[in-house]
Amino acid sequence: xxxxxxxxxxxxxxxxxxxxxxxxxxSQMQSSRSYSAPVxxxxxxxxxxxxxxxxxxxxxxxxxxxxxxxKPGNKTKPDLAFVASDRPxxxxxxxxxxxxxxxxxxxxxxxxxxxxNHGIQGVIVNSGCANAVxxxxxxxxxxxxxxxxxxxxxxxxxxxxMSTGVIGQRLPIDKITSNIPAAxxxxxxxxDHWLACAKAICTTDxxxxxxxxxFSLPSSPSIEYRIAGMTKGxxxxxxxxxxxLGIIATDAPVSSSALPSALKHAVDRSFNxxxxxxxxxxxxxxxxxxxxxxxxxxxxxxxxxxxxxxxVLTDFAVDLAQLVxxxxxxxxxxxxxxxxxxxxxxxxxxxxxxxxxxxxVKTALYGKDANWGRILCATGYSLISEPGLPINxxxxxxxxxxxxxxxxxxxxxxxxxxxxxxxEQVNETRAAEILEHEDLEILVRLGTxxxxxxxxxxxxxxxxxxxxxxYRT
Amino acid sequence: xxxxxxxxxxxxxxxxxxxxxxxxxxSQMQSSRSYSAPVxxxxxxxxxxxxxxxxxxxxxxxxxxxxxxxKPGNKTKPDLAFVASDRPxxxxxxxxxxxxxxxxxxxxxxxxxxxxNHGIQGVIVNSGCANAVxxxxxxxxxxxxxxxxxxxxxxxxxxxxMSTGVIGQRLPIDKITSNIPAAxxxxxxxxDHWLACAKAICTTDxxxxxxxxxFSLPSSPSIEYRIAGMTKGxxxxxxxxxxxLGIIATDAPVSSSALPSALKHAVDRSFNxxxxxxxxxxxxxxxxxxxxxxxxxxxxxxxxxxxxxxxVLTDFAVDLAQLVxxxxxxxxxxxxxxxxxxxxxxxxxxxxxxxxxxxxVKTALYGKDANWGRILCATGYSLISEPGLPINxxxxxxxxxxxxxxxxxxxxxxxxxxxxxxxEQVNETRAAEILEHEDLEILVRLGTxxxxxxxxxxxxxxxxxxxxxxYRT
Numbered sequence: 018x019x020x021x022x023x024x025x026x027x028x029x030x031x032x033x034x035x036x037x038x039x040x041x042x043x044s045q046m047q048s049s050r051s052y053s054a055p056v057x058x059x060x061x062x063x064x065x066x067x068x069x070x071x072x073x074x075x076x077x078x079x080x081x082x083x084x085x086x087x088k089p090g091n092k093t094k095p096d097l098a099f100v101a102s103d104r105p106x107x108x109x110x111x112x113x114x115x116x117x118x119x120x121x122x123x124x125x126x127x128x129x130x131x132x133x134n135h136g137i138q139g140v141i142v143n144s145g146c147a148n149a150v151x152x153x154x155x156x157x158x159x160x161x162x163x164x165x166x167x168x169x170x171x172x173x174x175x176x177x178x179m180s181t182g183v184i185g186q187r188l189p190i191d192k193i194t195s196n197i198p199a200a201x202x203x204x205x206x207x208x209d210h211w212l213a214c215a216k217a218i219c220t221t222d223x224x225x226x227x228x229x230x231x232f233s234l235p236s237s238p239s240i241e242y243r244i245a246g247m248t249k250g251x252x253x254x255x256x257x258x259x260x261x262l263g264i265i266a267t268d269a270p271v272s273s274s275a276l277p278s279a280l281k282h283a284v285d286r287s288f289n290x291x292x293x294x295x296x297x298x299x300x301x302x303x304x305x306x307x308x309x310x311x312x313x314x315x316x317x318x319x320x321x322x323x324x325x326x327x328x329v330l331t332d333f334a335v336d337l338a339q340l341v342x343x344x345x346x347x348x349x350x351x352x353x354x355x356x357x358x359x360x361x362x363x364x365x366x367x368x369x370x371x372x373x374x375x376x377x378v379k380t381a382l383y384g385k386d387a388n389w390g391r392i393l394c395a396t397g398y399s400l401i402s403e404p405g406l407p408i409n410x411x412x413x414x415x416x417x418x419x420x421x422x423x424x425x426x427x428x429x430x431x432x433x434x435x436x437x438x439x440x441e442q443v444n445e446t447r448a449a450e451i452l453e454h455e456d457l458e459i460l461v462r463l464g465t466x467x468x469x470x471x472x473x474x475x476x477x478x479x480x481x482x483x484x485x486x487x488y489r490t
Numbered sequence: 491x492x493x494x495x496x497x498x499x500x501x502x503x504x505x506x507x508x509x510x511x512x513x514x515x516x517s518q519m520q521s522s523r524s525y526s527a528p529v530x531x532x533x534x535x536x537x538x539x540x541x542x543x544x545x546x547x548x549x550x551x552x553x554x555x556x557x558x559x560x561k562p563g564n565k566t567k568p569d570l571a572f573v574a575s576d577r578p579x580x581x582x583x584x585x586x587x588x589x590x591x592x593x594x595x596x597x598x599x600x601x602x603x604x605x606x607n608h609g610i611q612g613v614i615v616n617s618g619c620a621n622a623v624x625x626x627x628x629x630x631x632x633x634x635x636x637x638x639x640x641x642x643x644x645x646x647x648x649x650x651x652m653s654t655g656v657i658g659q660r661l662p663i664d665k666i667t668s669n670i671p672a673a674x675x676x677x678x679x680x681x682d683h684w685l686a687c688a689k690a691i692c693t694t695d696x697x698x699x700x701x702x703x704x705f706s707l708p709s710s711p712s713i714e715y716r717i718a719g720m721t722k723g724x725x726x727x728x729x730x731x732x733x734x735l736g737i738i739a740t741d742a743p744v745s746s747s748a749l750p751s752a753l754k755h756a757v758d759r760s761f762n763x764x765x766x767x768x769x770x771x772x773x774x775x776x777x778x779x780x781x782x783x784x785x786x787x788x789x790x791x792x793x794x795x796x797x798x799x800x801x802v803l804t805d806f807a808v809d810l811a812q813l814v815x816x817x818x819x820x821x822x823x824x825x826x827x828x829x830x831x832x833x834x835x836x837x838x839x840x841x842x843x844x845x846x847x848x849x850x851v852k853t854a855l856y857g858k859d860a861n862w863g864r865i866l867c868a869t870g871y872s873l874i875s876e877p878g879l880p881i882n883x884x885x886x887x888x889x890x891x892x893x894x895x896x897x898x899x900x901x902x903x904x905x906x907x908x909x910x911x912x913x914e915q916v917n918e919t920r921a922a923e924i925l926e927h928e929d930l931e932i933l934v935r936l937g938t939x940x941x942x943x944x945x946x947x948x949x950x951x952x953x954x955x956x957x958x959x960x961y962r963t
Contacts, residue, residue, distance in 0.1 A: 116887045117870035150866055150889075152912045184863025185913045289877035299867050366878060376849070380955050390657025393623055394772050397590035404762035405839060414589045416623075439625045440658045479952045482853050 064224040067340055072208045072229035075243040075268035077103045077310035081203035082213030085196045087145030087182070087189060095217035097193065098142040099200040100264055101170060106306040108137035109277040110177065111284050113301035119149035121178040122302055124159040132174060134273040139176040140264050140304055141166040141197065142218050144249075148180040148188050149299040158190040165194040169201035179302050181249065181262050182220055215247035218262055222249050226340040232329045234269065235321045237313035242269040244333055248303075250293070250341045263288065263303035263337060269326065270309030271316040278318060279327045280305045287334035290366075291473045292373045293345040305330075342473045347480025350382045353426075353458040353473055360466035364400065364413045368461065371399035373474035382457070382476035387448035389421050389434035396421075396461060418464030423448065426456040437464075537697040540813055545681045545702035548716040548741035550576045550783035554676035555686030558669045560618030560655070560662060570666065571615040571690035572673040573737055574643060579779040581610035582750040583650065584757050586774035592622035594651040595775055597632040605647060607746040612649040613737050613777055614639040614670065615691050617722075621653040621661050622772040631663040638667040642674035652775050654722065654735050655693055688720035691735055695722050699813040705802045707742065708794045710786035715742040717806055721776075723766070723814040736761065736776035736810060742799065743782030744789040751791060752800045753778045760807035763839075764946045765846045766818040778803075815946045820953025823855045826899075826931040826946055833939030837873065837886045841934065844872035846947035855930070855949035860921035862894050862907035869894075869934060891937030896921065899929040910937075 060068060079102075082095035110129055112122050129137070141162050148155050159178045166176040180188070204210065215225035229245035246265035271279070280303070288303060309315070316322045343351055354372050359365035372378055375395040381388035396419070402409040417438040422431045432451060433441050451457065533541060552575075555568035583602055585595050602610070614635050621628050632651045639649040653661070677683065688698035702718035719738035744752070753776070761776055782788070789795045816824055827845050832838035845851055848868040854861035869892070875882040890911040895904045905924055906914050924930065 114874040114881050115867065115870035116874070116884050117866050117889050117892075147863075150863060150908065150911070150913055184867060185908075285878040299863075299870060363876070363879070367876060370876070376950075376954075383955065390620075390623060390772075393590050394588065394657060397588035397772060401587040401589070403836070403840060403843070405758040406836070408587050411589050416590055419590075435623065435658075438623070440623055477849075477955055479955050481849075482856065482950055482952050482955055 060224045064344065067226070067343060068212075068224050069208070069227060069229070072211060072227070072245060073231050073243050074206055074208070074211060074229055074245045075266050075308070075310065077268060077308050078245070078266045078306075079103075079204035079206050080211045080214035081200050081205065082210075082215070082217030083196065083200045083203050085143065085189075085193050087143050087193065091145060094219075095213055096144045097196060097200050098144075098214045098217035099166065099197070099204060100140045100214060100266060100306070101201075101204055102138050102266070102306060102308040102310075104308055104310065105136045105138050105175070106308040107271055107273045107276050108132075108134055108177070108304060108306050109280040110302055110304040111280060113298055115299045115301075117150060117299050119147050119180060119184075119300040120151055120155035120159040121148055121162075121180045122300060123156060124163065125177045125179070125302060125304070128163070128174060128177065134277060137175055137177060137306060138172050139166050139170050140179065140306070141176055141200075142179040142181070142262070142264070143188065143193055144181050144218055144220050146180060146182040146186055146188050147184050147300050149184040151185070151187050154187060158188045161190055161194050162188075162197070165197040166201070169198055177304050179218075179262055179264075179300070179304070181218065181300055184299060211245060211247070218247060218249045218264075220249065221346060222344050224344060226337060226344070228333065228337055228340075230333065234313065234316065234325050240311055240313045242267060242311050242313075244269075244329065246333065246337055248337045248341055250344075262301065265303070265305045265330075265333070265337075267305070267307050268309065268311040269307055269316060270311075270313060271307040271326065272318070275316055275318045275323055275326075276305060276307055279323070279330050282327055283331040283334040286331055287338040290471055291338050291342050292370065293342065293348070293475060339473055342475050345475035345481075347478040347483070348475030349455065349478055350476040351456045351473070352382060352475060353456075353471060354461070355458060355469060355471050356461045356463065357469040358462045358464050358466055359468045359470070360413050362468045362470050365463075365468055365470035366472070368396055368399045368463075369470050369472035371395050372459065372461070373472040376477060379474070379477035382452075383478045385449065385452040387423065387434065387443060387445070387452060389443075392421055392459060392461070393419070393435060413463060413465050415463070415465055420462040420464065422460045423451050424458035424460050425451045426454065426458060431460070533697045537817065540699070540816060541685075541697050542681070542700060542702070545684060545700070545718060546704050546716050547679055547681070547684060547702055547718045548739050548781070548783065550741060550781050551718070551739045551779075552576075552677035552679050553684045553687035554673050554678065555688070555690030556669065556673045556676050558616065558666055560616050560666065564618060567692075568686055568690035569617045570669060570673050571617075571687045572639065572670070572677060573613045573687060573739060573779070574674075574677055575611050575739070575779060575781045575783075577781055577783065578609040578611050578648070579781040580744055580746045580749050581605075581607055581650070581777060581779050582753040583775055583777040584753060586771055588772045588774075590623055590772045592620055592653060592657075592773040593624055593628035593632040594621055594653045595773060596629060597636065598650045598652070598775060598777070601636070601647060601650065607750060610648055610650060610779060611645050612639050612643050613652065613779070614649055614673075615652040615654070615735070615737070616661065616666055617654050617691055617693050619653060619655040619659055619661050620657050620773050622657040624658070624660050627660060631661045634663055634667050635661075635670070638670040639674070642671055650777050652691075652735055652737075652773070652777070654691065654773055657772060684718060684720070691720060691722045691737075693722065694819060695817050697817060699810060699817070701806065701810055701813075703806065707786065707789065707798050713784055713786045715740060715784050715786075717742075717802065719806065719810050721810045721814055723817075735774065738776070738778045738803075738806070738810075740778070740780050741782065741784040742780055742789060743784075743786060744780040744799065745791070748789055748791045748796055748799075749778060749780055752796070752803055755800055756804040756807040759804050760811040763944055764811050764815050765843065766815065766821070766948060812946055815948050818948035818954075820951040820956070821948030822928065822951055823949040824929045824946070825855060825948060826929075826944060827934070828931060828942060828944050829934045829936065830942040831935045831937050831939055832941045832943070833886050835941045835943050838936075838941055838943035839945070841869055841872045841936075842943050842945035844868050845932065845934070846945040849950060852947070852950035855925075856951045858922065858925040860896065860907065860916060860918070860925060862916075865894055865932060865934070866892070866908060886936060886938050888936070888938055893935040893937065895933045896924050897931035897933050898924045899927065899931060904933070
């Protein structure tokens with residue numbers, strides 16, 4: 018039966034139009050890429066290793082993830098996330114630079130400014146609708162969400178708001194606000210509470226992204242501080258932060274001037290260095306709350322404690338941001354793009370970012386093709402002036418000094434592809450070996466300076482097209 | 491049998507992994523997307539209307555397309571194109587701004603400079619190999635091609651060179667130069683000669699792109715001038731010209747100072763306004779030859795003749811450039827993106843170009859999804875500063891003044907999606923109707939000025955991924 022089926026299928030496949038086959042694939046993918054992900058049990062086997070089974074959570078914080086049904090059809094996936102502190106926090110946040118800011122972004126940005134980064138006690142988040150491009154009504158809805166959460170917390174002007182999902186549709190606001198008391202009752206400090214919260218902010222993610230860890234600061238070596246955070250994002254990811262949807266909480270005491278600068282430093286090296294598809298969202302936000310509940314000396318700028326905290330926070334943010342790349346829609350590859358020996362970090366970033374967004378580089382990676390020519394092509398147009406404008410000098414790039422290599426992430430030998438502007442005779446077998454792995458580093462040496470930058474990205478696959486040809490985002 | 495087969499296939503499809511299905515699709519596509527396109531008879535039915543069956547060709551020019559076998563496996567597709575004039579021409583060209591210029595680009599650019607746009611008599615082009623990133627050896631190979639062609643024409647320093655195909659590999663130069671005499675012998679002035687030439691420059695194109703037409707100039711109303719041209723390109727298209735691979739010839743007498751400016755004007759509004767995938771090639775070149783063989787008064791700048799010629803040339807270049815979009819790899823849609831009411835053309839261009847390159851906009855178009863939210867999102871990040879850099883003001887965009895509409899190309903009513911920053915209740919049936927058509931115009935009104943710009947593009951489909959996951963370009 019097997020043999021005759023295969024012959025039958027193959028010959029019929031040859032006869033069927035490609036369009037029909039594409040529709041089959043699409044419906045297959047749609048049914049397994051359902052909105053009910055990432056409910057327990059439906060996390061892809063390959064991604065389970067990224068989901069923690071326990072954690073160490075900061076004192077005084079609680080979290081919950083509950084179901085409202087923001088999208089009418091949703092009856093199973095948590096879509097309302099609540100993070101609360103039992104005492105006021107110093108808060109900082111970074112937001113998208115997209116000119117069409119979603120209502121929750123406008124609301125949260127204004128609130129932080131009004132409160133001068135003090136006295137924030139909650140973050141309320143819905144998935145299933147971005148509340149973006151919703152005019153005055155949308156802003157009022159964001160205010161109502163904050164107000165309902167404040168009421169539960171016995172606060173005023175104490176809650177940040179975030180939303181994620183489809184752009185251009187209004188929230189079912191009464192449904193949401195009437196469920197916020199239940200979300201408040203559901204708050205707890207256990208790992209399961211935090212995990213439910215992380216699930217509630219997801220949309221097309223295939224797994225919840227939650228990390229927690231302890232750390233210490235030089236001035237108080239006996240205190241175990243904790244930092245915990247969650248993030249989401251699988252498409253429409255080219256954070257420019259402002260950036261992504263992320264909530265980070267810590268019980269370390271950090272001053273209201275130190276916290277924003279620490280966050281910015283961390284975000285520039287993490288969330289602002291990832292891209293899935295080059296599309297910078299209207300909603301990106303990362304908020305960081307520090308409630309000081311673990312005690313110790315307040316962390317202020319220009320101190321050993323600040324440096325230590327900044328390092329902890331940056332490494333943490335990098336780990337969270339990389340989880341987003343690991344879950345890029347349809348991705349099969351996790352790619353680190355390092356541009357080194359550049360005259361400036363800005364130029365290195367621009368080049369790395371351009372390579373990371375090139376459709377031809379990303380499809381070649383999907384096809385496991387060692388197509389360094391496309392990498393070079395992207396490098397070559399990354400800094401040029403727009404079409405129609407006069408040609409500009411790009412002194413940072415010297416073709417005869419440019420080197421491109423693949424660096425396998427298993428520690429084996431670097432594979433040189435271009436050396437000082439001249440192509441190598443590439444060992445295709447070795448290249449194919451390297452490209453079989455999920456992880457890969459592409460190293461571009463400009464040879465014109467000593468600054469560098471890194472971007473993380475993934476490939477473009479058929480599945481990306483399927484997901485985004487069908488998902489009204 | 492049909493019924494049981496369908497049941498059989500469907501249930502097996504559900505059981506088979508998506509990866510297996512993707513491989514089936516890929517092999518199907520590979521076999522019909524063979525390198526032997528666009529040999530006569532294999533032009534897709536839907537594209538036949540773009541291939542002319544006759545033409546009016548400029549006096550004194552001849553063309554040929556012959557087979558060398560640049561790619562070892564190619565035994566059927568012409569891959570050496572030759573265009574020659576029986577007398578010296580005034581010539582102009584625009585080239586890619588990519589920092590990694592292919593050898594033929596370097597060669598041709600230098601030649602035109604050396605000859606001050608005079609005395610060019612031939613253009614020799616190979617497909618199957620881009621001769622890019624090939625170091626000193628590659629430049630020598632480009633010189634050899636030109637020399638061999640010059641020899642046939644009885645010239646020196648008279649031939650421009652172009653190449654297209656895979657980056658990073660050397661030309662089989664002896665094979666090419668030894669076939670140039672045959673290409674010279676094959677030169678002719680008939681439609682079939684020009685068509686064979688247009689086929690010879692193709693790579694992943696599914697149809698040859700050739701246009702010819704007569705025109706007149708005010709000062710010599712009784713003279714019928716002709717203009718003919720060919721172009722190629724289906725992937726790695728985001729011309730930044732310099733730009734694409736195109737050859738245009740005319741028998742009008744145009745001065746050596748007027749020709750370059752007329753070409754630049756035309757190219758900015760045509761080839762520099764298309765994008766398939768945002769990747770600006772290392773090889774893009776458009777060359778324009780004017781041999782004056784039809785007589786009449788020389789066209790100089792700042793004259794009615796110049797204005798007329800510029801209009802003819804611009805419209806011609808637009809038509810040629812649009813053919814490239816019509817053949818975008820895997821494309822199912824032809825999309826015009828107009829950004830109007832902008833303070834400057836430069837800003838309008840940047841916005842139109844960003845929308846045209848957004849993977850989320852392009853996949854939505856493939857999915858026939860009226861997802862204006864993604865269009866707005868792309869508009870919103872088109873002018874912002876890079877991640878990590880401070881936020882910049884973007885006075886050109888005022889969310890409350892922004893309007894987005896679909897304009898059906900069949901003359902039926904505009905469908906408003908966003909009006910002064912507020913979303914419309916969109917008639918989804920009407921939207922679906924509009925998106926069923928191959929052609930669509932997206933109109934974005936900024937409401938902050940009176941300048942505009944247009945970009946043409948296509949959608950992203952599964953086929954784009956398949957083609958570029960497999961084709962070593």
